[in-house]
Amino acid sequence: MDALSVVVGIAVVLVGILVSIALHEVGHMVPAKRFGVRVSQYMVGFGPTLWSRTKGETEYGIKAVPLGGYVRLVGMMPPAPPGTRPPAGMFGQVVADARAASVAEIVPGEEHRAFYNLSTPKKLVVMLGGPVMNLLIAVVLTFVVLVGIGVQTVLPVVGAVSECVPTSVTSEGEPVCDAGAAPSPALAGGLQPGDEIVAFDGERVASWEQLVGLIEPAAGEQVPVVVERDGAEVPLTLEIAERERPVLDSEGALVTDDQGEPVTETTGFLGVTPTSEYRPLPMSSVPDAVWQQVSGTAYAVATLPVRIADAAVQAFTDEPRSQDSVMSVVGVGRIAVDAIAADAPVVATLQFLLGLLAALNVALFVFNLLPLLPLDGGHVVNALYEGARRTVARVRGAPVPGPADVARMMPVAYVVFVVLLGTGVLLMLADILDPVRIV
Secondary structure (H helix, E strand, O other), rough: OOOHHHHHHHHHHHHHHHHHHHHHHHHHHHHHHHHHOEEEEEEEEEEEEEEEEEEOOOEEEEEOOOOOOEEOOOOOOOOOOEEEEEEEHHHHHHHHHHHHHHOOOOOOOOOOHOHOOHHHHHHHHHHHHHHHHHHHHHHHHHHHHHHHHOEEEEEEEEEEEEEEEEEEOOOOOOOEOOOOOEOOHHHOOOOOOOEEEEEEEEEEEHHHHHHHHHHHOOOOOOEEEEEEEEOOEEEEEEEEEEEEEOOEOOOOOOOEOOOOOEEEEEEEEEEEEEEEEEEEOOOOOOHHHHHHHHHHHHHHHHHHOOOOOOHHHHOOOOOOOOOOOOOOOHHHOOOHHEEEEHHOOOHHHHHHHHHHHHHHHHHHHHHHOOOOOOOOHHHHHHHHHHHEEEEHHHHHHOOOOOOHHHHHHHHHHHHHHHHHHHHHHHHHHHHOOOOOOOO
């Protein structure tokens, strides 16, 4: 792996993450401004500000640590309800400070533009705008991968013709041709690169998988074969050879005996290598693919504590890191570096990286919907609670209550933030010490 591959891999992931974060925050900012809320800051990243520019009433900028972003919506928390007692204890002071900071941001005379004055539906639109933007990004990227680029499909078209029937296999499962090896049936029967096998033993061939299934049980038989060559169908007769093929387990690994030698089986052998091409899938495949990602990510998030514990154990012990282990942004970056450094076609690498970014945006969509502050899902729950209280009051004919006192949940938000920060650091260490490998 050269230095250029590492730099390119990190740059691709970093730019993809930054764009995803930036668009997530746009999903919050645009509806907030449409509803009249004053947005004082739009920032990508955390920590020291590297660049910023003020346009209108909003400061736009980029910060040093590209692990998140935020839009500052003025008036996220309402003032203390009338009759509220002075805070007591550390948590009480945290609540009071959060209220004071929120109220201090409101420009005198613009109290009506505070976020807490929005109706419940408008609050939901603003807070769901970010996660929904990530979902839309995932849909677009999945469309490009499946419909724009397509799926690599192996075709029953001859790409290369083997010179002989292998007489043995190496310990790695590679075929070996001795000096006296017989010519392959494909070579002896006149198959040529570019021939499309359209019929085998009287059965029409529609796929490479079907063709393999017809060849394997035909060892030792003479079989009529029809190929399409230069636009015309050409009949041939091929005598399918017998060969010893290494046995693979369900995961594709070579099966060996007690002495460590590969286990083989007798099967039919034709002696051709197929060709492959990218074929676009129909647009109807995109929703199903995205749903599979969303449901799989939701399950991973639901089992996140167990997965984090497993990742920690695997990183700090001799236990190997599992392929489906949860990763940090460092792990995602290393996966991208491995993909770029691998000896694969450019199209395949591009498809993998776009799929990786789609999966990352699905993860942002699902994770941000967790009903915990400071995540978007926590604000959604607060808006729903506020709306339910107001609906019940209207039904009962009681006075409509004011905005929900979200500041009371700030101690919980700080605890969640510390837990998320600690989890992120732990996963980064795991990805450095024992990273997930794609091969």
